Amino acid sequence: MPLIELKNLSKTYNTTAFPVQAVKNVNLQIKKQEFTAIVGPSGSGKTTLLNLIGGLDKPTGGSVFVEERDIATLKANELIDFRLHHIGFVFQAYNLIPVFTAKENVEFIMLLQGISKTIRDKKAVELLNAVGLGERIDSRPSQLSGGQQQRVAVARALASRPNFVLADEPTANLDSHTAESLLDLMEQLNKDYEMTFVFSTHDPRVIKRAHRVVTLEDGAIKFDVGGKN
Amino acid sequence: MYLSLSWRNLWRNKKRTIIAATSVFLAVLVAVVMRSMQNGSYAYMIRSSVKFYTGYLQVQGKGYWENRSLDRSIVIDEKQQKEILQIPHITSIVPRLEAFSLVSFEKVTKVAQITGIDPEAENNMTDLKKRLVQGNYLTDMPGGVLIAQGLANMLKIGIGDSVVLYGQGYHGVIAAARLPVAGIVKFPIAKMNNAMVFLTLTNAQNTFSAYGRITSLAIMLDNIKNQAHVYNSLSSMLGGQYTLMTWQEMMPDLVQGIELDNASGLIMLIILYIVIAFGIFGTVMMMTTERAKEFGVLVSVGMQKTRLIWVTTLETAFLAFLGAISGAVFSLPVITYFHYHPIPITGNAAPVFELLGVKPIFYFSTDPWLLINQAIVVLLIALATALYPIFFIKQLQPVQAMRS
Amino acid sequence: MITSLAWKNIWRNKKRSLIIILATALGLWGCLLAGAIWMGWGESMVDTAIDRDLSNIQIHKKGYTQNKEATNFIPDGFRIIKETQSIAGVKAVSGRTLIDGMASSPISTFGVKIVGIVPAQAKKVTDIYNRLVEGNYFAGNGRNPIVIGKKLADRLGLKLHSKIVLSFQGLDGSLNYAALRIVGIYKTESSLFDQSNVFMQQADLLRLLNSKPIIHEIAIRTESARIMPQVYDALKTKYAHLAVQTWKELAPEVAFTSAAMESFTYIFLGIILFALLFGITNTMLMAVMERIRELGVLIALGMKKGKVFAMILLETILLSITGGVAGIVIGGLSIAYFSHTGIDLSALASSMETFGTSTLLHPFLPLDMYIALPVMIVITATISAVLPAWKAVHIQPSAAIRTY
Ligand SMILES: Nc1ncnc2c1ncn2[C@@H]1O[C@H](COP(=O)(O)OP(=O)(O)OP(=O)(O)O)[C@@H](O)[C@H]1O
Ligand SMILES: [Mg+2]
Secondary structure: OOOEEEEEEEEEEOOOOOOEEEEEEEEEEEOOOOEEEEEOOOOOOHHHHHHHHOOOOOOOEEEEEEOOEEHHHOOHHHHHHHHHHHEEEEOOOOOOOOOOOHHHHHHHHHHHHOOOHHHHHHHHHHHHHHOOOHHHOOOOHHHOOHHHHHHHHHHHHHHOOOOEEEEEOOOOOOOHHHHHHHHHHHHHHHHHOOOEEEEEOOOHHHHHHOOEEEEEEOOEEEEEEEOOO | OHHHHHHHHHHHOHHHHHHHHHHHHHHHHHHHHHHHHHHHHHHHHHHHHHHHHHOOEEEEOOOHHHHOOHHHOEOOOHHHHHHHHHOOOEEEEEEEEEEEEEEEEOOEEEEEEEEEEOHHHHHHHHOHHHHEEEEOOOOOOOOOEEEEHHHHHHHOOOOOOEEEEEEEOHHHOEEEEEEEEEEEEOOOOHHHHOOEEEEEHHHHHHHOOOOOOEOEEEEEEOOHHHHHHHHHHHHHHHHHHOEEEEHHHHOHHHHHHHHHHHHHHHHHHHHHHHHHHHHHHHHHHHHHHHOHHHHHHHHHOOOOHHHHHHHHHHHHHHHHHHHHHHHHHHHHHHHHHHHHOOEEOOOOHHHHHHHOOOOOEEOOOOOHHHHHHHHHHHHHHHHHOOHHHHHHHHOOOHHHHHHO | OHHHHHHHHHHHHHHHHHHHHHHHHHHHHHHHHHHHHHHHHHHHHHHHHHHHHHOOEEEEEOOOOOOOOOOOOOOOHHHHHHHHHOOOOEEEEEEEEEEEEEEEOOOOEEEEEEEEEOHHHHHHHOOHHHHEEEEOOOOOOOOOEEEEEHHHHHHHOOOOOOEEEEEEEOOOOOEEEEEEEEEEEEOOOOHHHHHHEEEEEHHHHHHHHOOOOOOOEEEEEEOOOOOHHHHHHHHHHHOOOEEEEEHHHHOHHHHHHHHHHHHHHHHHHHHHHHHHHHHHHHHHHHHHHHOHHHHHHHHHOOOOHHHHHHHHHHHHHHHHHHHHHHHHHHHHHHHHHHHHHOEEOHHHHHHHHHOOOOOEEOOOOOHHHHHHHHHHHHHHHHHHHHHHHHHHHOOOHHHHHHOO
């Protein structure tokens, strides 16, 4: 049983002068515990695809099934709760809450889940240590470098113990050492907790470690390599 | 943590928040000071006008108010007066007999309003003795008359000279008397200063052949708040025999003047509130749109919109409370100061107030409800602007918001 | 170039700019309309008082106003009436013989002013003839006709064609009584006036007084209000031995109330602009913060600080003036509309009447207010621009470009 199944998924933007078909008839199944990289040139539709999977955007054709449930059938509030409890997001532009410190950013998602203060504290510090930001837990996003912000974003995505993580270029701004340790952490979680990962990336370090590499071009799948069948 | 999220968002742009809160603060301050001055002055005007002549209530004969005829005078004997005084909250009662008559001295004749008074009671209520500029105040002895200064000048009469009263008495009897001038009193209002003559009630009753009768019984109360209460007990006690007039009926000009001034003040306040509402709305809108991206993220990571709405509403509430409470707190010493140091009116305005028989001074009320009401109104306006972020978040599309 | 850049910048955030423009426009509109109504009310009060009784200029014998004795008549009064009629700017002149007296009926007695007029003259100066509710204005040729106010008629219980008894002192000091026939009953906006003024034909009054022709008061209407000062000066120099007074001196309280309306409007405008100041500052502060990166780049590229300051200032002024002009235009249009149709305040009629004004108001604003207002707005805008412009000037380019 696939965790995520995309059926004839399409997305066309009509907001521009001429319609842009960002995702074209994508059929894809992602199993539990897969570690998948979606690659492709800039503008090929990676971010759009991740947004569709996460239910942030509505497809113009086809559907997204998560655990055999069409997410289009979820009500707005259910969808939000679904994201809160099942999905971890790492956005391409980090999108941290500017008035919160690194720790509070991580903690906040757990607060939304209703987790108690002591556990929140402990886990937030653990996660930030794991992404190598143990020293900077009380810094605000504006006081952090791009790469540091990105790591806080990763920690935040992992904090909710999601079933699967959608990460948009999570290593784009990181040096190899930090990138590798971040990937180690994700691999660990993937193994220990059967957490499923879907990345969009250009980074060969990520591609090298991925179990499966899906290549997009002009919104359509060109290659689909690897994957446990 | 939601609270702290709101609180910190507010201080993300300190200047903006301070400016918005200051505008709320000033709105409350201006509103409170304005209302305090208006209400204080009204209360003072009512108190002094009532004390000046009419009293809070008057017992009169039926139809007296329309005709001012001696034929409509009434008899209220001592027993009845005692009973009236026993009604709680009534502090004093002042009987009077009033009539117009000609007054002459040597070759000059003028028209005057003759008022028979109980010297003691009258002085307790209206401070008539303080108006004395020459001679002596009336005593119960069969003394003379007090004559208003302007009238005395016109008659060219002095202390000790005898003035002749000549008019129409009870039931058309000719009224005539010759009485010595005991004292000269001065009134701020020219119309009164040129027309008032006082004598003892007994003298007046004898002159106008209205033995034992009065035209009105003015009633003073300890507090205006008890007026309705006293009115009820008094009218049930008196039955349908007499007419009971309130100061509102006797001084409609004062009532309507207050109403008109109050309406102007309220219109000013409403316009001010509209401007302030726009200012706060603008600030709230900016705070909202500026954070569209952040809202997008929060919804994307799984924050329910209703929670987000709470956070933003809390922000607006903080802002509003900050401004409204500090405004109320700050205006308290301001109005308290002015309450004890009322502002004197100078220049052209002074005579206008004197025409109304009121000292030209702006009084300030320190009624706590004034503060509370204005603070609440401004607070509600500020909170109403929180509808914008609610609407904004309701229709928020997280992906688009994040792209902006 | 810089103006068009500033203009475009304003419209970068349409909603935000519109809010502040709307706030300015609505605030000023409300302010102007309220001010115009107050001023229309003040003017209506003046007009009614002038039409009823005051006229534009009055001449008395010196000292008459202090001592209104019959013997204080204007020497050679009839010649002066003739002379003044031919002075440039004078529209109409009416001579009045004034006697204080008492009006009685079987029911009651009141002090009144007996005004002896030549109806043909008086009609051109005051509009009592137009205010009759019953009867006529000396149209018949019965003996000793009199026109009295409704209020007095009610008080004395008299009807049209009833007899009223006047008692007054003759020039020689003797007391006179006269029974007169009521031929007309008038009602003006002032019940006090109606209660205390009765009109007789001059010839009748003089005959009753047994006097040679005398005049105590000459009431003069000028062609327009604008020419009044000129006529006043001419009369003042010509009749230096007499008391020449404008209505403003005669009724300072009316003049004051009317003048106070204008100051009142300015104060109110000041308060509203002050409130707007905060909104404008906040909006512009946001505009600067939002463009911090862009402004940083401009400064980095070498834009002079003075220029940056000027640009923000210009934007602020343009923004405020846009709202201001909108407010002035809708304000002006609605005032023009209402001054054409008049605002019917009959709902408030009773209260307006006690204040002596007719119930149809014609709101207006003096021209200088339309000129002063844009200046006030620009001043407000300049003050509001200081903080945002200061902020813009002090942007650190390196930090600004990095800003998240
Ligand atoms: N909201 C939008 N409105 C219109 N067009 C859009 C929108 N979002 C994305 N696109 C277009 O859809 C296409 C795919 O965009 P997407 O962001 O998914 O690319 P990407 O693969 O993530 O690129 P990159 O590697 O640069 O991040 C692009 O051509 C982009 O211009
Ligand atoms: Mg992308």
